[in-house]
Amino acid sequence: xxxxxxxxxxxxxxxxxxxxxxxxxxxxxxxxxxxxxxxxxxxxxxxxxxxxxxxxxxxxxxxxxxxxxxxxxxxxxxxxxxxxxxxxxxxxxxxxxxxxxxxxxxxxxxxxxxxxxxxxxxxxxxxxxxxxxxxxxxxxxxxxxxxxxxxxxxxxxxxxxxxxxxxxxxxxxxxxxxxxxxxxxxxxxxxxxxxxxxxxxxxxxxxxxxxxxxxxxxxxxxxxxxxxxxxxxxxxxxxxxxxxxxxxxxxxxxxxxxxxxxxxxxxxxxxxxxxxxxxxxxxxxxxxxxxxxxxxxxxxxxxxxxxxxxxxxxxxxxxxxxxxxxxxxxxxxxxxxxxxxxxxxxxx
Ligand code: SF4
Numbered sequence: 001x002x003x004x005x006x007x008x009x010x011x012x013x014x015x016x017x018x019x020x021x022x023x024x025x026x027x028x029x030x031x032x033x034x035x036x037x038x039x040x041x042x043x044x045x046x047x048x049x050x051x052x053x054x055x056x057x058x059x060x061x062x063x064x065x066x067x068x069x070x071x072x073x074x075x076x077x078x079x080x081x082x083x084x085x086x087x088x089x090x091x092x093x094x095x096x097x098x099x100x101x102x103x104x105x106x107x108x109x110x111x112x113x114x115x116x117x118x119x120x121x122x123x124x125x126x127x128x129x130x131x132x133x134x135x136x137x138x139x140x141x142x143x144x145x146x147x148x149x150x151x152x153x154x155x156x157x158x159x160x161x162x163x164x165x166x167x168x169x170x171x172x173x174x175x176x177x178x179x180x181x182x183x184x185x186x187x188x189x190x191x192x193x194x195x196x197x198x199x200x201x202x203x204x205x206x207x208x209x210x211x212x213x214x215x216x217x218x219x220x221x222x223x224x225x226x227x228x229x230x231x232x233x234x235x236x237x238x239x240x241x242x243x244x245x246x247x248x249x250x251x252x253x254x255x256x257x258x259x260x261x262x263x264x265x266x267x268x269x270x271x272x273x274x275x276x277x278x279x280x281x282x283x284x285x286x287x288x289x290x291x292x293x294x295x296x297x298x299x300x301x302x303x304x305x306x307x308x309x310x311x312x313x314x315x316x317x318x319x320x321x322x323x324x325x326x327x328x329x330x331x332x333x334x335x336x337x338x339x340x341x342x343x344x345x346x347x348x
Contacts, residue, residue, distance in 0.1 A: 025273075025314040025320045025321065026273050026282050026314075027278060027280065028281065028282060029234055032234065037102055039101065039102060040100060042102070044106060046083050046087065046106065047077045047086065048107055048109070048112055050079075050109075050111060050115050051111070051114065052110045052141070064183055066241075067243075068245065068246055091103060101132060103132050103133050104133070105127040105133050105137070106136075106137045106139070107136070108139055111139075112139055113145060114140070117152060120149065121152060124153075128156070135163040135164070136162065136163070139167040140166065141185065142170065142194075143185045143189040145168075153200070154201075157201060163203065166197055166202055167204075168193055168204060168205070168207070169207045170206050170208055171207065171209045171238075172208060172209065172219055173219065173226045174214070176214065177212050177215050180214055181212070182247075187226075190206075205234040208237060208272075211239055213257040213258060224273075224276045227277075228276055228280065234281040235276070235282055238284075238286070239265055239306070241289045242295040242297070243293055243295070252296065262298075262299035266306065266310050270317075273319070274320070274325075275327075276322060278322030278325060280321075285307050286306045
């Protein structure tokens, strides 16, 4: 196992991710989990009976302009079932199909830390009870993380010896766009949440949308640079889809927004990856959403075709994750290390 990790590290530096004999041009989440747990690990999404402060009136009503009734995701789980029941509905199929033995329970919909702490504790312990569950992943907003909840999760890690990942919805670092999206938080809350979580022993996954109508390639690059600078552990890239009945759908129907082409999205993903720290694992490159409740999703192309196009283009161009990751740790000083230039007597 140690030699596998060493080989994987060497490949990270070279920019070619060739873990377990598969050529990859970015660090995939499945390889990351294999390195961490020694085998494939599968996520089990579950729904908690929670809402979101951006929907219930605390921060706003109606939520983010793209958020449908499902709370930002689609799935066939329901909070009417207990967590155990939800796990048991999904796990047998995955076990049978992939011969899986280790699982991550994923609190997926809405804002999963936006509940009283005592209730949250109950769900967390229920999720981690089973020996086959090796990790808990909790999806939440950057403004719904507090020391109290982190103290509790510290205690959970200590008692259960299981890992905890916190998934933070950022969407973009462009705070003007965040305002237009009616997110109810800006970049500052994200930085605050990350610095608090990083003081503990938890991993962070950050979600970003690369084709927001108000963002350009400059924002895409900045997303990647900030995520790298903050040493986020994993990232999920989303393509914006438009759910019927949302304010975003209304804007699209009225022609008030323009969505970029599939080819431009592919360019944005590749540029994002080239600027991304090669240590960061990538959970996905494109959204997965059903066609039925949406006005627009993935340019009528299946998500895996877009993923393949991205990978093929990266191969053709000799592109890889981290190709342009050269901007941290005093970039401007690198050129003067061995220089013996004479400088005039000026003040700086
Ligand atoms: S934070 Fe998430 S759940 Fe809340 S309104 Fe926005 S997308 Fe929906």
